[in-house]
Structures are given as structure tokens and as C-alpha cells.
Amino acid sequence: MATKKLFIKTYGCQMNVYDSARMADVLAPLGYGPTDDPAEADMVLLNTCHIREKAAEKVFSELGRLRRIRAAREARGEGRTVLGVAGCVAQAEGAEILARAPFVDLVLGPQAYHRLPEMVARLARAGEAQLDTDFPADPKFDHLPAPGVRGPAAFLSVQEGCDKFCTFCVVPYTRGAEYSRPVTDILAEARALVAAGTVEITLLGQTVNAYHGEGPDGSPWGLGRLIRALAEIDGLDRIRYTTSHPRDVDDDLIAAHAEVPALMPFLHLPVQAGSDRILKAMNRGHDAAAYRRIVERLRAARPDLALSSDFIVGFPGETEADFADTLALVDEIGFIQAYSFKYSVRPGTPAAGLPGQVAEDVKAERLARLQALLNAQQVAFNRACVGLEMDVLLDRTGKKPGQLVGRSPFMQPVHVSAPAEMLGTVRRVVIDAGQPNSLAGRLVACPGGAPQGPQRVPA
């Protein structure tokens, strides 16, 4: 029984979403249950992101706001809220956080979540702020409890950290070295999720397809093999993985896309830029031609595969000609969805010291041009879905009465009129409308039999 209330605010990537849920799992035995209202919380945790300057700066303004909320609660005689900062800003700026916001009680990096109960106990005993940003030799996964109930679609971290050191990126510093969880642990966590009602699992890792966890036979397994083993779990209808790196797309993973029906035909494969000169300066370890070849092979394996990507504009030294190469690559490959960012200088990363930093207004102008192209591709894809039948995982209630919202195989939100009992199930839907950011459709009376894959979307 929860006797205390926990509020967690999550910034950043899916791994932080997963980690927030894991922190809640760790704190549950201490009597903490979830609340949506920080004003009534006994503990507030900010799970932070350091990837771009804006993301990191948000934390301090939020801390100021929470400090006031905490003071008001204390004045009402409702007790003192424990205020904690977790995640990548905590890892990167641990001591600075305590210096700049000395009213914070807990600062803990992503590898220390299993030690939360200890930190809470020490805080209660000593009454002074606790900091833990060590990278323990012993992986945290060995000490985390079984996951709680997650709902129809859940994340599962299989790999963490990064050894790639792209010159713009803080992740190798905030998440540490690459680590792959053993296959047996992952299968056990997946089975527990499915037993609790999950039907779709997204495997997570900073470079998830660099996965090389120990198999039950002691040999290292790649991601393709792991996906095949997960696909055997009864009741697990859908498998996804993110974020993958072009360098780690191997033959077996490509084959898995052809052979495993549960593996969804949608892949987030960040390319960052289309210019070989910039890709080299970014230390991405591949050129534009290699990216094109990988996409070609993936599409040969799974013809309906749709792609998403990440882009950075205005990396140091990027000329108009370099940027034109990015536009050309986007034009040629065709993405159904994408994230694009202005390059943000991150202290301590190699690119921060490079000559040729690009002016803000140039970055903004290039970003606008890139986003116009990416948006047009997204809208065109959504329109092309009209008239098709797809399997949709109805995973939440809609705003309108009698409406459920789900995810298509391609991660598009799909609005459907459907009874509440269908929540958490995969249904056949015919698409009636394609909006810029979502689809609308109708349930198809299912003639029975196994669900089919989506029909091919015309290019």
C-alpha cells in the first residue's frame, strides 16, 4: 500500500521514460505511489536530459518553481518534500547542481537508480544532500526489482551507454560505456511485462543495435537473435527497437526484418547529415553512400519498411553545399517522420572547440528549410495511408467519447471509434483520413484468423 506520494517529471529520450518507471519500481517497496501533482508529493524527481543546452537549462528554472511549491506545502503543515535530480544533467553537472541549487536533496546519475533507497535512508539519517554519480562496476540491472504494470506498449532497456563518441554528443559521458544486458534477464523482464498485459515492447539502447549481450549458452548474441527469441513469447504481438546506429546494422538484423512478422516495419535510423565531410567531422563512422546502401538492403528485406531519422543542422564548418547534401539525402530516401535540431554546443565535447561555428540565424534558416521538406514527406505518407488496412494497437482513450487512440505499425497515432473493452488490443482498422500528425480510421469486422501485416504504402 502506498503511503507516500511520488511525482516524477521526465525529460529527454525514451530511456529516461523507462528509467523513470524503474525508479518508481525501486521506490514502491518504500511506500511511494505515483501522483500527478507535485504540490502533494512527498518526493519529486526530475529525470533530466543534457543533450542540448536548452534541455539542460530547463532543469534550473523547474527547480526554482518546485522549491516554491515545496515551501507552500511545508507551510500548510503537510511535510517536507524530498527534491531529487536524476538523469543526464545530474550525471554531467552533479556538484554544480548542489552549488547552484543547494536546496536539492538528492542528485543521482543514470547508473545509480538502484541505490535510491540507500540515498533516501541516508538523507533521512544525516539530513544532508546526497550525491551519487559513480559508474558502478556492478550493473544496476542486477539490483532492480521486477517491473510493475506498464500498459499495452512498454519500453525495455537492453543496452545502455555509448562508445561511439560522436563529436557533438554528451551521451558517452552521461551514460558511460556500452553495456548489454544478458539475454536471460531481458527475456524474463519481457515475459513479466507480457504477463501484466503488455503486447508491444520497444527495446531501448543509446545504440541498441550494438547489442551484444551474453546468451544462455554463454556466447554473445546480437540484436537480431534477441528479437527472434522475444518473438517466441506468447502474447507479445509487436517488437520495435530504438535508437539504432547505421554502423551496427548487421546482416542478421536485416534478416530479422524479413523473417520476424512481430518486428514492426518502422525504423528510426539517425543519419544526422548528408555531407561526407560533415559526417566525418561528426565522427559518425560512415558516409552518406553507406547510409543509402543500408536503407536499400533493409527495404529489400522488408519492402514496406518506413524510416525515421535525426538531423543536426549547422554543425561547425557546415557550408551551404554541405547542407544541400542533407536536403538531397532526405529527398532521395524519404522519411515518414523525423527529429531535426540546430547544433548546440556542449561543453567538454570535441565539436565545441571546432572552428567555423555557424551563426544562429543561419542555423535557424537551414532548420526551417529542412523541416519544411521533412514535414512535406510526413504529410504525403499520412495521406498515402488513406484507404489502407492496418493493425492498430489501441493503447489509450481519445478526447472524444467512444474514441480510442492507437499506434499504426509505423507509429502514427490513429483515432478510432471503438468500445473501451478494446483498449490494449491490436485491431484491424481501415484508414479514412490522413492528417499531418495522425490518422483516423474505422474498425474492420475481423473475419478471424491471424492478423495480417499492413498493406504496402505506395511510395
Ligand code: SAH
Ligand atoms: N544514439 C543516437 C542519438 C542519441 S541523441 C544516435 O546515435 O543516433 C538524440 C539526437 O539528438 C541525436 O541523434 C542528434 O540528432 C541530437 N543531438 C545530439 N547532440 C546534439 C547537439 N549537441 N546539438 C544538437 N543536436 C544534438
Ligand code: SF4
Ligand atoms: Fe551520441 Fe553518437 Fe553515441 Fe548516438 S552514437 S549516443 S549520437 S555519441
Ligand code: F3S
Ligand atoms: Fe538526454 Fe540523456 Fe537521453 S542526455 S537524450 S536523457 S541519454
